[in-house]
Amino acid sequence: MGGGRVRVEMAATAPHDRQYRALHAALLGLRAGPALILFLLVVVVSLTTPVFFTSRNIGDVFSQTAVIAILGLGQLLVIITRGIDLSVGSTVALSGVVGAIVFLHVHSTVLVILAILGVGVAVGLCNGLVFVLGRIPHPFIVTLASLSIVRGLALWAGNGTLIPGMPHAVDTLGGGTIHWLPYSFFVVVGLALLTLVGTTYLVWGRWLYAVGGNPDAARRAGIPVGRVLVTVYVLSGLAAGVGGLLTAGLLDSGSPTAGDLAELDSIAAVIIGGAAFAGGRGNVGNALVGAFTIGVIRNALNLHNVNAFYQLMAIGVVVLLAVEGDVIRGYVETRVRLARATRAG
């Protein structure tokens, strides 16, 4: 009797369990998807282009991807809180131009670096304060406005042209290498570690995800939502300042057209990497995987002599696929929830 009952129960629960396990496996697959795609991409490109896996080319990929990765780390924080920062590309330009102007007047490496980073922080602070204190429903319009204002300021300050000259240390940071590894790679690693610590181990990081997950509940829980949002835009601005520093070093000048469309690259990196555009979900790995996916695609197409126009289209298609992957992930998560309810019932 007892054995019979056990068999009946097993027969009743086994399909639920199988379905639950299958859904869970699908969810794990979707979570690991972006990293797996990057890995496959690297394998395929290495097999089709022997040049790809040479130390010099890998160094180039790191160098070309560094600014996208750094902007992506800042953009990640913003996107986790359900926001967007469209001003980062313009901030790259303005910070470089201001740095070049400071260098024209004062030959101080420290002052130039402080000026470049200070511009980033100032733009981010303005974005954050206008968004929070102005009670604007979404930061899209705020940062769209600052995209235009800041780019205009860069063109005005630079008189529409390149301002040559940067301190040697800035040039080295932006364009120098240790053997084949660019210094900018170490800047990316350093910032990624700082972002990882901030988002994973600090109270601020927990607040960040809480604000992105449920802003109303965050307010009711006593989390200083406004302050968290302002810090997020300041850090995104600071990341843009670091991006400006590396770009100015690479160009040995301040260019008012630098960072053109970099805001879109940074958003694409975060989304391709697997963070949720709707907010609340994403990590440092997502931003880095996304940035390097963009970098590897561009490099591979360059190595195959594919027209640059096609590169833009390829990145666009990958972004669409990533967003669709996010939609599928949401669908699978709902199914997992239902399967859990069925199992619990």
Added chain:
Amino acid sequence: MTAVLSVKGASKRFGAVVGLDDVDLDVRAGEVLALLGDNGAGKSTLIKALSGALPLDRGVIEMDGRRVSFHSPAAARNVGIETVYQDLALFDNLRPSDNFYAGREAAGPRWLPQSIRVLRRKEMAATTKSTLERLQVRLDDHGAVGLLSGGQRQAVAVARAAAFASRVVILDEPTAALGLRESRRVLDLILRLREEQKAVIVVSHAMDHVMEVADRAIVLRRGRKVGELVPNKETYAQIVSLIVGGGA
């Protein structure tokens, strides 16, 4: 037994609309008090006032006989009142332990500003686990709350309130969106809170649930308290009549 939480003469107006009009309420330790009434009766207004989300125009709130005033939900929480809102106010993207501690994270060192303190994640996970075990809620702390079923989510919200409420737990429509089995589990959870000598205030439209768990019921209509009864089979019709305005 003296009341843990008392409200005397609570009044609140929203322009010309009367939200609450001279309402008195007492709730004791180890008691489940049901707050009943039709839509617009003033239940939510009273709950919001008790949870610090809405200041009263007039009236006194007392905890253990001492007058208190709440300017924010945090102030109410500080004196031991926790509220489970109808929308649960959960963070679907975070684990149960992160939900438990959102806004009051265990972190150090204390000399650092709160936002840059280092999280004590093991301590938070252990406390969450022990609270869930104490309340006999079976779920692990590894997945996001968004992946839990409706009943499990409700259990997380109630357990969070139970973990931090030293005196009073307020539950707003705790079984509204749940099926039979999941409602049963939440009702058991409410009874466990009573066993733990918490004062529990339940707002509910589900009369059968009220009959089962509540020791006392207060009926509000158009912002006024129109009745206070012990809910049972004999008083059922009277309670319904008070709710719909048919007179006692």
